[in-house]
Amino acid sequence: MQLYWNIQELTFEPVEISFKDEVSTNHFARLRPKSLAETIAKDRYNQFEPIVIEKYNEYLEWNIGEFLVYLKENGDNFYMRFLNQYGDLKFGTFRIEDKRYLSKKGIYAYSIDGEIKYIGRCLDNFQKRVNNGYGRISPKNCYLDGRNTNCRMNNLIIENMKQIKFHVCVMDNEEEIKEAEKYLIRKIDPSWNIQKY
Structure with a gap:
């Protein structure tokens, strides 16, 4: 998948997501x-x-x-x-395992049938963002003082697990990562992104 930012071509590589079969309610x-x-x-x-x-x-x-x-x-x-507004949804567990990307950072995208649903940035590494963030919901995240974005995204991904695709664009410069994310969200206006820059 190719996207453009500041006349620069950004290459998004597909990365397989592994899902566990269990989906939990009352998490x-x-x-x-x-x-x-x-x-x-x-x-x-x-x-x-x-x-x-x-x-x-x-x-x-x-x-x-x-x-x-x-x-x-x-x-x-x-x-x-x-509970936060997403705290009583269905949640599941998923992860990426491709070692080429686990320790990398950059921009990522979730898509369904070729339509980009969400653009995000990762300033630490994709393993933390996906495997420990969106991919594994702590029960604490369901509460008012938890991470409601993690709950919301996990639910959306689990609800669409048969069609969802995950792509990463590896970048090193944190300021460029932030600027590219803002630009792509403004340009594409993905339906799952709540914050519109």
Whole structure:
């Protein structure tokens, strides 16, 4: 795949993504070992303390994940207030294994049927960005103080795992990586990119 930036041709190489078969729901429930009481004591969640004390006082010692699943299963949407907007989606695990790219950095793209859906930048290495970021969701990421972009992207990729393609353009200069990403997002306007420069 060839794209252009500042009269420069950028070559995006296809990199295979390996998916695990398991897709999880209620991923937030795997957070351990925090109790409901410990959670509402944190700054990000102490706004919920009055409601919890009034309505859910007998659950204070429950694990936060088990408590939220209990609420969900009983039709109590209060559980969603602890999660970011993508925290209750389906998640899976995927990774890249091609050693030529694991330690490299640059620009990357996800596409479906030749249409670029997402452009991103990687300033450390593709292994961290894909394998440890989007490709493996920590239950902590599902919560208000987690990484909601990781949740959103993992879900989009998992929902499209049969068609999704991953491409990388290896670059070394961090300023060029940032500028090329901004330019490509403005030019292509990929539907999965929320931040439009």
